[in-house]
Amino acid sequence: MELMEEHVKHDTCNQQKEKLQDVPCCCSQRWILAYTSFFGVVLVYAVRVNLSVAIVCMVRNVNSTSENNGTMIDTTTCPGDAESQTVFNTHAEFDWDKTTRSSILASFFYGYICTQVLGGWFADRYGGRRVFGVAMAVSSICTILTPICARTSVILVFVLRVIIGLATGTVFPAMQSMWGRWTPSLERSKLMTFTSVGTMFGVVATFASSGYLCEYGFDNGWGSIFYITGGFSCIWVMVWFILTRDTPSEHPRISSQERDYIINSIDFDTTKRTSKVPWTEFARSPALLACITAHMCNNWTNYTLLTSLPDFMKSVMKFNIKSNGLLTALPYLCQAVSGLAAGQITDLIRSRKILSTTATRRSTGAIAFTGAAVFLVATGFMSCDHRDMAVAFLSLAVMFTGLNRAAFIVNHNDFAPKYAGVLFGITNTFATIPGMIAPIVAGELTPNDTSEEWRNVFYLCAAFCILGTLVFGGLARGEVQEWAKDKSDDVWIETKSNMPTIQLYT
Numbered sequence: 001m002e003l004m005e006e007h008v009k010h011d012t013c014n015q016q017k018e019k020l021q022d023v024p025c026c027c028s029q030r031w032i033l034a035y036t037s038f039f040g041v042v043l044v045y046a047v048r049v050n051l052s053v054a055i056v057c058m059v060r061n062v063n064s065t066s067e068n069n070g071t072m073i074d075t076t077t078c079p080g081d082a083e084s085q086t087v088f089n090t091h092a093e094f095d096w097d098k099t100t101r102s103s104i105l106a107s108f109f110y111g112y113i114c115t116q117v118l119g120g121w122f123a124d125r126y127g128g129r130r131v132f133g134v135a136m137a138v139s140s141i142c143t144i145l146t147p148i149c150a151r152t153s154v155i156l157v158f159v160l161r162v163i164i165g166l167a168t169g170t171v172f173p174a175m176q177s178m179w180g181r182w183t184p185s186l187e188r189s190k191l192m193t194f195t196s197v198g199t200m201f202g203v204v205a206t207f208a209s210s211g212y213l214c215e216y217g218f219d220n221g222w223g224s225i226f227y228i229t230g231g232f233s234c235i236w237v238m239v240w241f242i243l244t245r246d247t248p249s250e251h252p253r254i255s256s257q258e259r260d261y262i263i264n265s266i267d268f269d270t271t272k273r274t275s276k277v278p279w280t281e282f283a284r285s286p287a288l289l290a291c292i293t294a295h296m297c298n299n300w301t302n303y304t305l306l307t308s309l310p311d312f313m314k315s316v317m318k319f320n321i322k323s324n325g326l327l328t329a330l331p332y333l334c335q336a337v338s339g340l341a342a343g344q345i346t347d348l349i350r351s352r353k354i355l356s357t358t359a360t361r362r363s364t365g366a367i368a369f370t371g372a373a374v375f376l377v378a379t380g381f382m383s384c385d386h387r388d389m390a391v392a393f394l395s396l397a398v399m400f401t402g403l404n405r406a407a408f409i410v411n412h413n414d415f416a417p418k419y420a421g422v423l424f425g426i427t428n429t430f431a432t433i434p435g436m437i438a439p440i441v442a443g444e445l446t447p448n449d450t451s452e453e454w455r456n457v458f459y460l461c462a463a464f465c466i467l468g469t470l471v472f473g474g475l476a477r478g479e480v481q482e483w484a485k486d487k488s489d490d491v492w493i494e495t496k497s498n499m500p501t502i503q504l505y506t
Helices: 002-019 028-056 098-112 118-128 129-154 154-168 170-184 185-197 200-214 222-243 256-263 279-283 286-313 322-349 357-382 384-406 408-415 417-445 451-475 488-494
Strands: 067-068 071-074
Touching: 002 071, 002 185, 002 322, 002 417, 028 098, 028 129, 028 170, 028 222, 028 256, 028 286, 071 279, 071 408, 098 170, 098 417, 118 129, 118 384, 129 170, 129 185, 129 222, 129 256, 170 256, 170 279, 170 408, 170 417, 185 200, 185 322, 185 384, 185 408, 200 322, 279 384, 279 417, 286 357, 286 417, 286 451, 357 384, 357 408, 357 451, 384 408, 408 417, 417 451, 417 488, 451 488
Parallel strands: none
Antiparallel strands: 067 071
């Protein structure tokens, strides 16, 4: 009898193994979710940063331009470079001073900081699909309304940017929550980094195209930036609701092989919604403190460059508006490449057990922060006479920050996958504070837009990078923490313990 039972068990195991070997990869539903969320994140950043470039051609710069036959000519060009003396700002309509411009760019974050934890909680409790979709619907409408409101009152621009911040503040916690229920453990880095590099591609596409739209677009050039990014966002919302579901069990088009593969690769029951949240354990967790600090330090650099880089390229490096958009986008293209590479490499290191998950996350974060600090300091020594070198150094600095996509960004799903939405909401709440402060600090440090003043901006960013290296490198954790488990998880793990696990790589 025992031999017969063992024989039946062996046959069942082989059948299950054969079934799992048929699990699809690149055209699977988890990768379709990755592709769809990638484009969603591209558009999140498009509606988020479009104003950073648009404002350069919306506003008359009375300090560095002079009137000539009805056009505005740059009179502070780089010595010996006649090509940079190019007509720009021909479509400018507003006389907003530097303080007003800095405040408008920062206003997004006043809304963004308010909905992080709430968005994560809603996503963990009710599903991230609705949260992400509704957020983008609201953001797209506000983006389309921006040109009309800008011509009506600057106050309305503040209001719209705050609303866009409120809406998009829920997006990344919602995606973390969804990935906690969709990613097999050893595919976590590649799937999540693929989605998150959409931020860089969003910046690249928006910065690169906005310079040309300012010059050649409809509605006086700059208006077309908002109509196009808002319009694409509306289309994406419809596609999102058609293609995605909150969990593998709810998806009508997923194969049984893929569904079983994902469910049996995750150490909690994805069909059950998170109800009780261990807030006290969150507050005492070194792993969460590491992510908070790393996220804040990374975002000080990220938000400083996102909001101020177009101004730096124009005012200090003396690039014309069309070159400005393309060259401002270049560092983020480098960041996208490094982010994608980091996801593949870190999963490979973990799967071959070269390093533990903890060591992998810590070392990746250390390389990211240290490399960024070195090249930010180097950028501070550049003037417009060496502007090509300045662009190269900035590109390398931002490229190194891309490695963090496989460090603290995915780390929440390492140490507490069930609560990843809420946890990311907490860390991103703290990490939004630099977004509120950094543009204003950069504006205060650069009242005359000289290269010496901008040097201090880059030094400050480098200092935050060093702090991030020290804290994340010392406190980060890669294993599921005890407080992130409960009795039902132990039962779930025991139930599926006899199932074979086959890890697949795309």
